[in-house]
Amino acid sequence: MRKLSFRFQVSRHKVYVEYMCLVVCSLFSLQTVAQKVTTTTNKSTIRIGEQFELKLTIEPAANSTVLLDTWFNLPDSFNHFEVLQRLPIDTIEVGGAQSFAQKILITSYDTGTFKLPEFAVKLIGNKMLTSLPLPIKVLPVNISNMQDYNDIKEIIEVAPETDWWLWGKIGFGILLLIVVVIFVVKYYLGKRPSKPIKKIAISVNDVLQQIEALQPLITSQQYKLFFTSLITITRNFSDVQLGITSLSKTTDEYMVLLKGKVGNAPTQVQYYQLLRLADAVKFAKYQPATTECEQAIQAAKTFVTTIHSFNYQPKANAV
Structure with a gap:
């Protein structure tokens, strides 16, 4: 009987210990969760x-x-x-x-x-x-509220008092120099046979071939050189077609110059996104995917063909 009582006390003590361990683990688990x-x-x-x-x-x-x-x-x-x-x-x-x-x-x-x-x-x-x-x-880029930029005005200086006698002598000297230059040019040009003047023309097919020639740069992962060359080609073509100068302009200034001259709105937005992607690759060290480079080539070709078709005027027949 004593042995049975002792076993019951040991079993109850074991259950109590296991219960306390379970409570501590539960508290720790709740604290962790x-x-x-x-x-x-x-x-x-x-x-x-x-x-x-x-x-x-x-x-x-x-x-x-x-x-x-x-x-x-x-x-x-x-x-x-x-x-x-x-x-x-x-x-x-x-x-x-x-x-x-x-x-x-x-x-x-x-x-x-x-x-x-x-x-x-x-x-x-x-x-x-x-x-x-x-x-x-x-x-995408919102271009609906874009406005033309105003040129930076030069510093206005106060004009000094005019010395008319000095300006008269300068003007006479310039006039005399112009007469001498005209005489010399006519004298030497009159002795030389006239040569036909060659007109410089940019073929759309040549530009498209230049863009297609950039494919090896994608394969060799020269992304910065690829996008720099691609934007230079398209900018040169748009400058000639539109009679503008954009190579010294920023991307935002260039986009303002193109506003309303690139054809329909989707083509314009697509080319603007190409310009933004090129800036990210050149200045933010963004690594584009191959599909993005292929899409960039297609966007450049679409821009070239569209701007040519919207700004091309056939020559009148000679009488």
Whole structure:
């Protein structure tokens, strides 16, 4: 009887110990689960090439600390998004509990609605926390409100008192020099046989062949040289066709010069997006995909043929 009573007491003590362990583990589990990761953005809709801010935050459970193993593994390029800048990780301590936050500047060079994927962070003990995906809508360039730029005015200086006698002598000397130059030119040109003047003409087929010749640069992944050459070819052609000078202009100034002269609106917007993509490759070190390069060649060809058809005027028949 005593032996049975002793076994009952040992069994009850064992059950009590197991119950207490279960309670402690449950509390620890609830404390761990309470830890969460959140992602927020300051914009849900952006223009193509516009940047927005992504904030990653890890909040601890009450009266606990977050023991990190590895921070979020966010690549430089993912799902049509490009990381521009990563700000330092901030540590905030309130009431003995620490939370972590980081701000990241991101942009996109593709139009459409894309999702920021789930981001995971690893805690000590192989515990993984993941965020929820966020949708971001990327709109094309808005050119409806673009206005022509005004030229920069030169500094106006106060004119000094005019010395008419001096200006008279200068004017007489210039007039005499012009007469001498005209006489010399006529004298020497009269002795030489006249040569037919060759007119410089730009063939649309030649320009299209120049664009097609850039294909090897895509294969060799020389993207910066590819887009620089492509924009130079199209700019030179538009300058000749429209009688403008754009090589010294910025991209925005060039777009203003082309407004209303490139044909229909879709062709104009498509070429504007090509200019923005070229700037991203040349200045932001954006690595385009092969399909984007092929689309760039097609957009350049469409621009050349369209601007030629809208600005070509056949010569009148000679009488």
